Amino acid sequence: MKIMLITAGSRGDVEPFAAFARGAHAAGHEVRLAVPDNSGVDLSALDAVSLGADFSAMIADQGVSPLAAMRSFRTTVKPAMRAVIVNSVRESLEFAPDVLMYHPKIVSAPLIADHLGIPHIMVEAVPVTAPTRAFPAPGTITANLGGAVNKLTYKAVGAAGGMFRQELAEAAALLGSSATKTSDPSATMVTVSPHLLARPADWPERVHLTGPWMVPASRTVLDAALDEFIAEPFVYAGFGSMAAGNAADRGRSIIEATRARSIRTLIATGWGGIDVSEDLRGDDVFVTDSVPHAQVMARASAAIHHGGAGTVHTAARAGITSIVVPFIADQPFWGKQLHDAGLAPAPVAYRRVSAATIGAALDAVPVYESANRALAERMADEDGIAAALEIVEATC
Known part of the structure; x- marks a missing residue:
């Protein structure tokens, strides 16, 4: 075909x-x-x-x-x-x-x-x-x-x-x-896990929750320096393609919050969502433009991110707690969904990011850890691509 x-x-x-x-x-x-x-x-x-x-x-x-x-x-x-x-x-x-x-x-x-x-x-x-x-x-x-x-x-x-x-x-x-x-x-496929969003009863039959479409974690070879950094406990922070407000202030707030708790931090600057000034850098902070989420989150203790659907699913499959900082579009929806399901702290609006708000969310992470591990176990057997191919083949 x-x-x-x-x-x-x-x-x-x-x-x-x-x-x-x-x-x-x-x-x-x-x-x-x-x-x-x-x-x-x-x-x-x-x-x-x-x-x-x-x-x-x-x-x-x-x-x-x-x-x-x-x-x-x-x-x-x-x-x-x-x-x-x-x-x-x-x-x-x-x-x-x-x-x-x-x-x-x-x-x-x-x-x-x-x-x-x-x-x-x-x-x-x-x-x-x-x-x-x-x-x-x-x-x-x-x-x-x-x-x-x-x-x-x-x-x-x-x-x-x-x-x-x-x-x-x-x-x-x-x-x-x-x-x-x-x-x-002929069909609408929603690449969302039914474990994160229950299928509404009033959707027509042609609308399907397939589960996420994800590249196998084994596809990407990690940079040696990154691989070495994530060999020890760390928190991931990245806002993908989001660029709004003061990126340098966000970077400072995140690092101040993690350093106050002796947490090592991996920061992906993305398309401008976070910036880290030279005075904040050190052995406990690794800064790069982007990372392969599946490999990195599999080793992280928590993830601070914008709440895009793909990042939400990757963190969930890794069994770690998300600290969602929504900017636009569907991101507030996902932040609310995770919080309402008892999987994450309340989302922190990007204009309210500070060392205090991020620190409070980090302090709450242990509350959600067992729920996220259980969610990851339920999601482990999902194959969204295989489910989607079945729908395509049945449609055609």
Whole structure:
């Protein structure tokens, strides 16, 4: 089977698709992966093509502030999304797949699939497209307002495609069409563990919780200096692609909190979420730009992170406690989910990061350790990629 995978966004949006591409190829399928540039994801040995958009540059330029995105919508956001929307058409037509699997940002995907007469499957790391009474749409509000009000929050998410009508018209024209209505996805896969989020009873049958799509921990060889540092107890801190507020103050707060407790700290600066000045560095602090989460968290005692879905699942599978510092989108949702489930301290808003708030969360870590070890045991046998392949094969 020829499978076309298309995704857009930061590393967390690309990595699961790359993991699935490897799994599908190993299962005998022909797979092409269309991705943004400079995501930081290992794409070696994959048939990967560029969508001509660089979300890392966009974040470096404006951070993750919604206000900054609104101010630069015409000059930065729309051109990047135009590249994604239009080049998704070009790459799909060239590959001629049997099925199209795509991130919700790929709003031209249903047009493409309908033109080719093939099934299309939406893939999301957090459930934002299937309305439910069980919880509000992640990225809207964190308070569970119950029933009908929760369902209403999904309308805001569904309206996003309307911002790119012109780009969708261009995509349709490339397909020789003027279509505005498209078919619904044949299936929607949510790459979330049912041990972290119970499947809502009011979801339609076509919506599946597959479990996370993850690269095997054995794939990456660790840098020798990093391997040596994590041979002794440490706490991990990294905020991925998040860039907002004062990164140097966050770095200082984290190190002051860990040093006050004689805890060694591994810091991944990512795309600008944390900065560590020279005066704070020492033998008890290891600073790098990024790390392979699965290998590192398997040895960590806790993880301070932004609460992205992929990082949440990696920490959970490692059996360690998360200290969530949410910035945007689904991150407050995951912080609340973990806290409500008795798996983590209450999330610390990124504007409230201080040595005191991080220190209090670190002091609470022992309370959650046994619950997280038990969760890791339940998640150990999950194979999200295998589950997803079964759905693909049944759909096609």
